Amino acid sequence: MKRRSFVARLMGGTIGTGILSHKAKSNIFRPGNKPVVVSTWKFGLKANDEAWKVLENGGKSIDAVEQGVKIIEGDADNMTVGIGGLPDRDGHVTLDACIMDETGNAGSVCFLEHIVHPVSVARKVMEDTPHVILSGEGALQFALEQGFEKTNLLTEKSERAWEKWKKKSEYKPVINIENHDTIGMVALDSNGDLSGACTTSGLAYKMHGRVGDSPIIGAGLYVDNEVGAATATGMGEAVLKTCGTFLVVELMRQGRTPSEACKEAVLRIAKKQNYSDFQIGFLALNKAGESGSYCIHPGFDYAYRDSQKSELINSKSFTGKK
Ligand code: SD4
Numbered sequence: 001m002k003r004r005s006f007v008a009r010l011m012g013g014t015i016g017t018g019i020l021s022h023k024a025k026s027n028i029f030r031p032g033n034k035p036v037v038v039s040t041w042k043f044g045l046k047a048n049d050e051a052w053k054v055l056e057n058g059g060k061s062i063d064a065v066e067q068g069v070k071i072i073e074g075d076a077d078n079m080t081v082g083i084g085g086l087p088d089r090d091g092h093v094t095l096d097a098c099i100m101d102e103t104g105n106a107g108s109v110c111f112l113e114h115i116v117h118p119v120s121v122a123r124k125v126m127e128d129t130p131h132v133i134l135s136g137e138g139a140l141q142f143a144l145e146q147g148f149e150k151t152n153l154l155t156e157k158s159e160r161a162w163e164k165w166k167k168k169s170e171y172k173p174v175i176n177i178e179n180h181d182t183i184g185m186v187a188l189d190s191n192g193d194l195s196g197a198c199t200t201s202g203l204a205y206k207m208h209g210r211v212g213d214s215p216i217i218g219a220g221l222y223v224d225n226e227v228g229a230a231t232a233t234g235m236g237e238a239v240l241k242t243c244g245t246f247l248v249v250e251l252m253r254q255g256r257t258p259s260e261a262c263k264e265a266v267l268r269i270a271k272k273q274n275y276s277d278f279q280i281g282f283l284a285l286n287k288a289g290e291s292g293s294y295c296i297h298p299g300f301d302y303a304y305r306d307s308q309k310s311e312l313i314n315s316k317s318f319t320g321k322k
Pocket residue numbers: 179180181182200201202203211212213214232233234235236237
């Protein structure tokens with residue numbers, strides 16, 4: 001983006017031309033609503049509350065998103081993120097997480113066992129290693145070296161669910177049930193900087209070794225501090241094949257609002273893949289603090305918080321035709 005046109009849009013002006021003027025709203029990048037935090041699904045409300053403690057005190061978005069999603073990772077009653085997550089088909093709870101800051105720096109862990117807060121390990125990968133992704137045994141070794149504790153993540157509740165599943169051993173993720181509930185969070189702080197985090201136990205009863213979209217930069221999460229940030233939830237394979245959140249952010253760069261960008265990314269998936277039996281939800285926040293989402297099937301919602309309100313917003317969907 002040329003500096004002049006970007007600055008013009010920051011000012012709410014209309015100097016930007018060419019591709020940027022396509023569908024551009026003149027105020028899309030007007031610095032306005034900040035701080036603000038959004039996150040996927042209903043449990044995002046309490047994650048946002050935690051993130052808000054950082055944001056309302058003028059803290060950084062990277063700290064806010066880490067603190068926010070950790071609340072869900074540490075909740076053993078929740079069966080889709082962190083401790084208590086449903087295992088793979090062999091009975092292992094394997095976690096995926098990533099984090100990305102306003103400088104474009106990123107860290108990720110995948111196929112990680114025995115650690116309650118993979119997002120914090122991902123942050124250590126980002127800050128203390130020359131790498132972006134550590135996986136499996138190597139990620140665990142790194143976490144233990146960093147002082148994280150080894151914990152049994154398979155709770156009695158998850159083990160009972162797995163034993164029940166094993167009787168039929170059918171791998172058919174149920175829309176909005178077994179393929180939902182990754183927490184993806186993106187935030188804009190009072191300094192105007194964007195960051196994001198995404199963490200999950202992945203699809204229940206996946207093959208051992210399977211890694212989804214959630215720890216992959218550009219798939220489950222992407223942040224570009226000039227433009228906006230996006231996160232994804234749902235069937236990771238479909239998001240991976242379309243570089244989902246990278247696409248959403250690039251569409252915002254071209255002038256789409258967050259909702260329009262999420263919708264276009266869903267349409268790309270729906271055009272190429274048989275979407276009847278899986279859900280995808282995209283959630284985006286732009287540099288102006290405007291948020292939006294879109295999903296394939298009805299049932300996805302996201303949690304919103306700014307200085308005025310905290311609310312759950314029901315997403316428009318492709319098959320719901322709202
Ligand atoms: C995955 N995208 O592992 C994750 C699952 C998910 O809400 O988002 N569930 O494919």
